[in-house]
Amino acid sequence: MMLTLLLPLTLLAHFPLSSALDFNWCTKTPPGFRKCGELQQEYQSAGSVEFSCSHDLAEGGCLQEVNEEPNTVVSVNPGKLYHSQRLGGRYKVILAEDYSSAVAHTYYRYYSVAVVKAGRRHLKLLDLKGKKVCHGQYDYQGSTGWDIPISYLYTYHRRFKMDDRCNVLDAINRYFGASCLPDSGGSITDNMRLCAACSSGTCSREVKYRGYKGAFRCLVEDAGEVAFLTHNTVSQWTDGQSTESWTAGLKSSDYRLLCPDGSQVTVDNYNQCFIGWMRPNAVVLGQDVPAGLTTKIQNSLRNPPLRAAERIFNMDRYTQSDEDVIFSGETKELRIVEGREQDPGEYLGDTVGRSYQYSYTRAMDGLYCVTGHAHTNHVNILLISLFYVFIILF
Known part of the structure; x- marks a missing residue:
């Protein structure tokens, strides 16, 4: 179970997930990899879920791992999620960061x-x-x-x-x-x-x-x-x-x-x-992970064992910079995402009407000529702009 964690970082690539493990947690920074290893030990000691840790600094690396091994968990911000799902990534959003601990509903805008x-x-x-x-x-x-x-x-x-x-x-x-x-x-x-x-x-x-x-x-x-x-x-x-x-x-x-x-x-x-x-930053899995395993991972990460709970959102223990360590520094807890909102498009606001008009998806669609990894498409931008004008006028 510890093989992935103990390998030198330069040798980490994409390893098939052992059938004895529930998931692999892919991290994007050395401090995040270290935190994952400590959390892994605490979960194992508590008899909770079994997972491995991997580390991938490549642009889009962890999300690519999710495409190749659906039982991979990774935390992403809305921008990376938008681009990856637009380019054909097959993901589902299972948890959302909560920065207030005072929101009664599951997740928020x-x-x-x-x-x-x-x-x-x-x-x-x-x-x-x-x-x-x-x-x-x-x-x-x-x-x-x-x-x-x-x-x-x-x-x-x-x-x-x-x-x-x-x-x-x-x-x-x-x-x-x-x-x-x-x-x-x-x-x-x-x-x-x-x-x-x-x-x-x-x-x-x-x-x-x-x-x-x-x-x-x-x-x-x-x-x-x-x-x-x-x-x-x-x-x-x-x-x-x-x-x-x-x-x-x-x-x-x-x-x-x-x-x-x-x-x-x-x-x-x-x-x-x-x-x-x-939307807040999200935790994603592969789209085809069974509902039972999805629920198990959701509940385990949202309700960690006591010693893991002391570390899961801690940054100071792992870095002195302002970089995120798996989760963003303002995170107080995780909220479970369910139903249609597990679809990345729905989570980011990929709907028609007023909800889409002000959503992050609308903003990124409007700037896709700047941000896109694909070709520039001025025709789409013009059509989108005309669509907004139509909504405002009518």
Whole structure:
């Protein structure tokens, strides 16, 4: 049972799953592989499920393992799930990360919103040309939801344009004023306006204004006029919810959301004023795994043995960086996904009508010329845009 875990990382490939094991847990980082090994021992000691651990750093590697060995479990963010299922991957979503521990239903949406300081009533969602914007992070892999507001502007605002090569960074650089778009991957050159508002003066080395927390801080400290956040970001760092010095005295009532209809509302009215919605990161299996085994894995991971429960969402034990260690750092527990929503398309919002209009799938469809691993398809994008206009008008 320990063979996969003990092999040198350079030798790990795709091994057939032993019939004695319930599943293989594929991890994408060395810290995640280490955590998996410790969890494996705790589950085994408790007489719970039996699983092996593998490690695959290749782009799409773990999801490819799921295609080859359906009893493989892997945690993915919405962006990777979107691209993989669009390219023919056969998966089912079995669990969703929960970041609040206060949601009564099984899993939930979090909303992408545009936040400004109260009193800046002249600012409107579709009139941000030349404005300074705080972005959490340059990302088309779905880990920050940054693609939702950019797709919204590209789809609905005529003044936000991309050239025939779908150069989104150039379009953003021309559209917004001096902004901050952290990019640890180095895709953005530091002489662009997109880096001018960063605390470090660069996009590549920016830490202070990175992520949703950082983008909100960027707004608080007036480095930007607008911040693209999730609906719960402001509440997490205001009204005494944080002890960090930069949050002292911050009140949620001092901030407003920019709505698609041109109005502004208080931050607690996010369900009436948002740019799009996104699902949490998910745990997936192969599509053809039997229902009985699926349920066993769901229950085992959602209700781990005591010692495993102390480690399953812990990051500090395994890394000092802000990288995810199997699950994202904000995860409080896992929620079981059932029924139609186990289909990746349904989970991400691949439906017709208002639900699709604001879903993450809609956002990624609109930007597929930028994000797709396949060919650019401008005709599809045009048809999608016309479909949205039809919905709005009728």
